[in-house]
Amino acid sequence: MANKSTRPTDPLIGNDSWNIQLDSNGRLKHFLTIEGLGSEILTSILDTAESFANVNEQRVKKVPLLRGKTIVNLFFEASTRTRTTFELAAKRLSADILNINISTSATTKGESLLDTLQNLQAMLCDMFIVRHSDSGAAHFIAGNVAPHVSVINAGDGRHAHPTQAMLDMFTIRRNKGRDFGGLRVAIVGDLLHSRVARSQIHALNILNTGDVRVIAPKTLLPTNIEDMGVSIYNDLEAGIKDADVIIMLRLQKERMQGAFLPSEHEYYSQYGLTEDRLRAARDDAIVMHPGPINRGVEIESRVADGEHSVILDQVTYGISVRMAVMSMVLGREPEHNATETD
């Protein structure tokens, strides 16, 4: 059943989609996608996050690293968890943060994305954290901001959600150690619509994970996903056999409308992660979920709340990882031979 696992090797693919993320010193200027980043950058994010994890456990959870910086949470799509953890992360780094929920303001008045952006930029902020329903929106914004402004992608369409993927890697590393080479990771559910899964797959492969599997019904698998370096399973139990890490994806209720699936009930009967099925995985397997979870749709409550679950840890780690990314992006040394002006 499993297709041959291949790593993406096509040199033509993704040639410049990440270049825009790096400055002339090869450091992160924007954080738009995991794709194309080197393992040293990913490891550096995880190591930095580790140092912030300690800050987060202190009584005074604040460091002055980004004092005087202005960060704008620019959300074109509703979100609670991601927006909140970015906000907390910014505050713990002593930055000023502004929340703008565009879905209910500018664009409904007919303003173009570019206009909105230029108006906000005129307020002299240093960083945009962007969530948008269009794939490529963060790239588009990063390509149109003033040179001193950085962009962090907090989720664009089905394309990428790199900070979520990094906090997932952080969670795996905390539980399974630094070497991903021996790990078998299974991602289960609606791969087709999932930006989280795409970013996770890139991150897992860059960190040299031994076996990355995706498990879904055919209607929820993107075409040629095997080219991203995963093996495909359509059967849950076969797919999670001996897995070290199981990542469950959220199933949106509207998937019944598009005829992707007959019913939540049927989905649960085939792909719901129950305690019973979890026995196929390794005894010490961890169960993850980017949230919000649908109990009884993709996951049984006993699993979500059980001893294998690290779902709430993921949320906690999200703050450290976002602090790491923000501080790395905004705390860069000025570029030498920089010719940028406003």
Add this chain to the structure above:
Amino acid sequence: MNRLLVSNGLILDPVTQSVKTSNIYIADGNIIAIDHEPDGFEAELSIDATGLVISPGLVDLCARLREPGLEFKADIHSEVTAAASAGITTLCCPPDTDPVIDEPAVVELIHRKAANAANTRVLTLGALTRGLEGQLLSEMAILKAAGCVGVSNSRRPVSNTLILRRAYSYAANCGITLFIEPDEHWLSKGGCAHDGKVATRLGLQGIPVSAETVAISRALELILETGARAHFGRLSSAHGVELIRRAKERGMAITADVSAHQLFLSEMDINSFNSMCHVLPPLRSQRDMEALREAVKDGVIDAICSDHQPHEPDAKQAPFASTQAGISSLETLLPLTLRLVHEQVVPTYTALSLLSTQPAAILGIDAGVLATNRPADICIYDPEQDWQLDTSTMLSRGKNTPFEGWNFQGKVRHTIIDGRLVYTT
């Protein structure tokens, strides 16, 4: 000026596949002689074509001029001026203007404006269904009488197959050619890129090849039953080409075209969300592109068109899926096709035939040949001139092209339409 002499040019005749250095004598809109000067001929204007290629004027099967309806993007005057500068002497405009070309008044408006612009000749396709809504038949006989050279539903859906069958049947009754842009709406709706590895990586909603092949298959069966004459435009996939090939082998009198950009770009080119490569049908895989080239080579594809779609800059300034599809492509039609020659996909004769003789035959018009007593529609280009595409020098109001900065060899120097020199550089 009534009498024109084009002297000492390299006359490339795609019909006879012959080449010779000679003179062409033009009077009152027609070529009156080739080689030998007619008695008493006195040229009012002479063009020295030494070192230049003389080809039949190009006939473009699909170019959107944006007028009426979208004049903020472009207009007939701007686009026919651009077309003439690109060696295009006739172009055909699909019916999805606003208002739609479903009544004679719109046809007349377009023809009048084009005549005033006095550049490239503009032909029109009438709507297959009223308002292109896929519900009621358009007045095809009246549209034909008004000058429409064919009928088409553009890329708009006719979901009800019975209505489609009747529309084909009625078109056959009117003796008017169907121009089909094969697209199964339900399979392509919401999509913006080829359903393949790049769309998967970028998280873009895919358009599967079946959006094209299901539509072609349905159309072919209805053509068989109704006896309609049909042309399939803008093929994008290997499987689509295969269906056309088999239908032709069965003896069906159908023809097909491809847009020039489909022969040079693939899904790889949208790589970093390059909105200039957002087109419909989408740029497909490398393998599909190779199959299209093969079909151009072996004659399954009869014509290369521009599929010109000029846009204002804002139309491409957004995240990929939210940008508007289309390339401003009049001015790259000949350069790209000549590149096929340089890449040894086809010989020059074939390339020029795909751009002139064959599309003229598809439209059923008297054009695309260099012969005495035929209309003097002529494209004269310098085959050696190297140049680089710079959008700031494009004459089309649409600067939306992914070919900016590409190097080309071969540039139009003079365009003659109806015996009039309309462009020269």
